[in-house]
Amino acid sequence: MIESLMKLFGKKERSGKIARDRLKMVLIHDHANISPELMINLKNDIIRVISTYMDIDQEDMDIALEQDADSVALVANIPVNRVKHHK
Amino acid sequence: MSEVIVITSGKGGVGKTTTTANLGVGLAMQGKNVVLVDTDTGLRNLDLLLGLENRIMYDLIDVTEGRVPYKKALVRHKKFETLYLLPTSQVKDKSAVNPEQLVKLCDDLRKEFDFILIDCPAGIEQGFKTAVAAADEAIVVTMPEISAVRDADKIIGELGRADKDNIKLIVNRIRPQMVESGDMLDMDDINDILSIDCIGQIPDDTMVVTSTNKGEPCITMEKSSAGQAYRNIVRRILGEDVPFMEFQTEGFFEKLRRRVFGK
Numbered sequence: 001m002i003e004s005l006m007k008l009f010g011k012k013e014r015s016g017k018i019a020r021d022r023l024k025m026v027l028i029h030d031h032a033n034i035s036p037e038l039m040i041n042l043k044n045d046i047i048r049v050i051s052t053y054m055d056i057d058q059e060d061m062d063i064a065l066e067q068d069a070d071s072v073a074l075v076a077n078i079p080v081n082r083v084k085h086h087k
Numbered sequence: 088m089s090e091v092i093v094i095t096s097g098k099g100g101v102g103k104t105t106t107t108a109n110l111g112v113g114l115a116m117q118g119k120n121v122v123l124v125d126t127d128t129g130l131r132n133l134d135l136l137l138g139l140e141n142r143i144m145y146d147l148i149d150v151t152e153g154r155v156p157y158k159k160a161l162v163r164h165k166k167f168e169t170l171y172l173l174p175t176s177q178v179k180d181k182s183a184v185n186p187e188q189l190v191k192l193c194d195d196l197r198k199e200f201d202f203i204l205i206d207c208p209a210g211i212e213q214g215f216k217t218a219v220a221a222a223d224e225a226i227v228v229t230m231p232e233i234s235a236v237r238d239a240d241k242i243i244g245e246l247g248r249a250d251k252d253n254i255k256l257i258v259n260r261i262r263p264q265m266v267e268s269g270d271m272l273d274m275d276d277i278n279d280i281l282s283i284d285c286i287g288q289i290p291d292d293t294m295v296v297t298s299t300n301k302g303e304p305c306i307t308m309e310k311s312s313a314g315q316a317y318r319n320i321v322r323r324i325l326g327e328d329v330p331f332m333e334f335q336t337e338g339f340f341e342k343l344r345r346r347v348f349g350k
Contacts, residue, residue: 014269014270015269015271016269016272019233019271019276020272023233023237024280026233027237027240030240
């Protein structure tokens with residue numbers, strides 16, 4: 001909210017802050033030792049589990065670790081085509 | 088009780104060797120018996136920063152391989168007589184010394200010196216592991232730049248794995264004006280990210296270059312701001328509680344002049 005307001009008023013984000021945010025992000029990966037392969041495996045497992053309940057758009061789905069202020073989140077954006085109805 | 092301190096950084100070019108030279112001179116100025124051990128074999132430079140490059144007879148490898156006793160390889164500083172350098176070889180490579188040899192050497196040096204500072208090579212390979220093996224404490228040197236801080240973080244992790252838990256941080260080449268304008272990582276950011284005890288904040292100072300040119304570390308220069316920062320670090324190493332210096336940033340008129348007349 002504040003960020004979008006700042007954008008609205010044309011306040012440019014300083015590069016020092018960009019550096020800090022990028023650094024925090026890259027260190028999360030460094031520390032967790034998360035390889036691209038691990039992320040792919042995680043993604044495939046999530047697809048497998050969700051697919052039992054829903055039809056999802058595997059092409060457009062996106063899973064990533066994101067940093068927000070002080071916390072880290074695994075953010076998944078998974079478009080649902082259809083909910084499967086189990087008997 | 089002597090202290091063996093390794094000066095390390097991960098990334099090259101952040102000021103390990105400059106820091107080693109300055110702290111060595113500073114501790115000697117305080118009357119301590121100091122030996123600086125260059126372990127950056129193949130890329131030795133500590134001799135140059137101290138102006139001792141023409142006085143090297145034997146090197147670290149000659150000592151570790153048993154050709155000469157360490158006393159023969161030590162080079163005494165011309166001006167600061169309690170400061171010695173143990174240079175390394177410029178022709179051998181980092182595999183020429185192993186951790187056991189360096190530990191043994193430092194144990195010998197402890198008998199004679201108050202401070203043994205080990206200048207560590209860049210990287211996290213064998214040369215780093217050897218340099219770290221002998222140390223009681225580590226000083227991690229970094230710069231307010233993402234790659235340098237990332238590598239410092241990595242090195243802190245590696246030091247932890249090597250069971251070194253006395254780790255101090257020095258942040259080198261801070262540009263106060265850029266920090267003030269928000270275009271450089273500030274000390275809060277770096278402390279927050281690395282969370283180790285900081286013992287030095289060194290401003291970027293052109294006198295570091297001129298002093299390096301002359302082979303006289305800037306800590307000897309009264310007017311050098313980096314020299315002042317190094318003098319403060321020396322006092323902190325010796326147990327004094329010294330507040331961090333305020334950096335000179337642009338005053339109002341300088342700012343106005345820059346705004347009006349451009350750079």
